[in-house]
Amino acid sequence: MRWRGRRQSSNIEDRRGTGGRARGGFGGLGRLRIPMGRGRKGRGRVGRSAGLGGFGLIAVVVIAMFLGVDPTQFLTGGGSGPVSVPSQSTSRQLSPGADPLRDFVAVVLADTEDVWHAQFRRQLDAAYREPNLVLFENGVESACGYAGSAVGPFYCPGDQKVYLDLGFFQQLKQRFGAPGDFAQAYVIAHEVGHHVQTLLGISQEVRKVQRGLPEAEANELSVMLELQADCFAGLWANHAERTKQILEAGDIDEALGAASAIGDDTLQRQARGYVTPDSFTHGTSDQRQRWFKRGFQEGRLEACDTFSASAL
Numbered sequence: 001m002r003w004r005g006r007r008q009s010s011n012i013e014d015r016r017g018t019g020g021r022a023r024g025g026f027g028g029l030g031r032l033r034i035p036m037g038r039g040r041k042g043r044g045r046v047g048r049s050a051g052l053g054g055f056g057l058i059a060v061v062v063i064a065m066f067l068g069v070d071p072t073q074f075l076t077g078g079g080s081g082p083v084s085v086p087s088q089s090t091s092r093q094l095s096p097g098a099d100p101l102r103d104f105v106a107v108v109l110a111d112t113e114d115v116w117h118a119q120f121r122r123q124l125d126a127a128y129r130e131p132n133l134v135l136f137e138n139g140v141e142s143a144c145g146y147a148g149s150a151v152g153p154f155y156c157p158g159d160q161k162v163y164l165d166l167g168f169f170q171q172l173k174q175r176f177g178a179p180g181d182f183a184q185a186y187v188i189a190h191e192v193g194h195h196v197q198t199l200l201g202i203s204q205e206v207r208k209v210q211r212g213l214p215e216a217e218a219n220e221l222s223v224m225l226e227l228q229a230d231c232f233a234g235l236w237a238n239h240a241e242r243t244k245q246i247l248e249a250g251d252i253d254e255a256l257g258a259a260s261a262i263g264d265d266t267l268q269r270q271a272r273g274y275v276t277p278d279s280f281t282h283g284t285s286d287q288r289q290r291w292f293k294r295g296f297q298e299g300r301l302e303a304c305d306t307f308s309a310s311a312l
Contacts, residue, residue, distance in 0.1 A: 001181045001182045001185055001246055001247065001248060001251050002244075002245065002246050002247070002248060003104055003107040003108070003181070003246065004107075006107050006110070006111075006244070007107070007110045008103060008106035008107050008109075008110055009106050009107075009109040009110040009113055009130075009133070011109060011113070011130050011131065011132045011133060012102070012105065012106050012109065012132070012133055012135065013132050013133070013134045013135065013161075014102065014135045015134055015135060015136045015137075015140065016135055016136060016137045016166075017137065101166050101169070102135065102166070104181065104184070105133065105135070105164065105166070105184075105188065108184075108185045108188045108189070109133050109188065109192070111236070111240045111244065111246065112188070112189055112192045112236055113128075113130050114240075114243070114244075115235075115236050115239040115240055115243075116128045116192070116196060116236070118239065119235070119239070119301065120199075123300075123301050124301075128199070129160070129199060131155075131160050131161055131162055131192065131195040132159075132160075132161045132162070133161065133162045133163075133164060133188070134161050134162065134163045134164070135164055135165075135166060136149075136163060136164070136165055137149070137165060137167070138165070140163055140165075142156040142158070142159060142161065142163055143156050143158030143159035143161075144156040144157075144158050144159075147163065149165040149167060149168070152168055152171075153165075153168055153187055153188075153191055154191065155191045155192075155194035155195055155198075157194075157198045157203060157204075160195060160198065162188070162191040162192060162195065164187075164188070164191075168187070169184050169187075172184065172187065172258060172261075176258070176261035176262060177257070177261055178254070178257045178258040178260075178261040178262075179254070179257075180250070180251070180254030180257070180258075181251075181254070182247075182250075182251035182252070182254040182255050183254040183255060183257060183258035185237075185255070186233055186237075186254075186255035186258050186259065186292070187258065189232070189233035189236045189237065190229050190230060190232075190233045191229075192232075192233075192236070193228070193229030193230070193231075193232030193233050193236075194229050196232055197225065197228065197229065197232075202225070202228070203225065206221050206222075206224075206225050209221060210222070219281050222281040222282070223264075223281060223282060223283045223287075223312065224306040224307050224312065225306075226281065226282040226283055226288075227282075227283045227287055227288065227291040227306045227312060228291070228304050228305075228306045228307075230259060230283075230288050230291045230292045230295070231291040231292065231294055231295035231303065231304035231306065232295060232304055233255070233292055233295065234255075234291070234292040234293060234294060234295025234296035234297075235295040235296070235298075235299050235300070235301070235303075235304060236295075237252070237255065237292075237295075237296050238295065238296045238297070238298075238299035239299055242299075252296065255292060256289045256292065256293070259285065259288035259289045259292050260285040260286075260288065260289055261285070262282065262285075262288070263282070263283060263284045263285025263286070263287070263288050264281065264282050264283060264284060266284075266285045283312065287312050291304070291306065291312075
């Protein structure tokens, strides 16, 4: 990926070495609309406008399942609203070039900002609200509670921030067999995709519908939500390449390799030798690759409507 020498986002909170604590917030953007089709199996319309709000620990729990671990061992806090977070530390400041991996993350985040500002303006006639990305080590407090590094990267809707321990990128290479800088960029773009879903009210509406469903059907909606975030990551790659020519040979294959490595079927098969489709929350390896490719090939928000797709 061509990233050196390009603009870095100022929305990086570097809490490494500070205990991972900072004040959590709760913002609002008003109401946006995105046309989404009828949910499968007659569930009704998913994705209509909804006021911004948090759904507590759900986002962290989902990411824990993404790694095939028990989320309860990494989280504290509870309830459905934002969690009060201490404010005793500040973001660490580093000069450009002192930490190349941090610089890389800041460039990718800047690219997502540029793409989503343009998409919100052109397709929705609305303003895009940029998320902060929090770098941490070992564990971190967010408005969704405390999360240890084993949870992996996650997005917290309560404070509208992406959380990332850079050590995850080493795990992505060694544990999941998905090396490469564009595999790392895909992870960031996927989490930013969850932020886009929150701004559009999609995540909130999905959680409302899930509360009245059996577990298997609620899980299916989670799969649709995650695959849409994969599609949004592909949409980002499409427009970033169009406007900045960021791609090098093999980059898309790196992203597809990461998408494949973290499919529910692949993770379950590795962990216990068999799969249970009703428990899937993120989608199979093939599905994750397919929806990333769809977003990359078409580059349109409406192409990412997983909720009315005849097949995932």
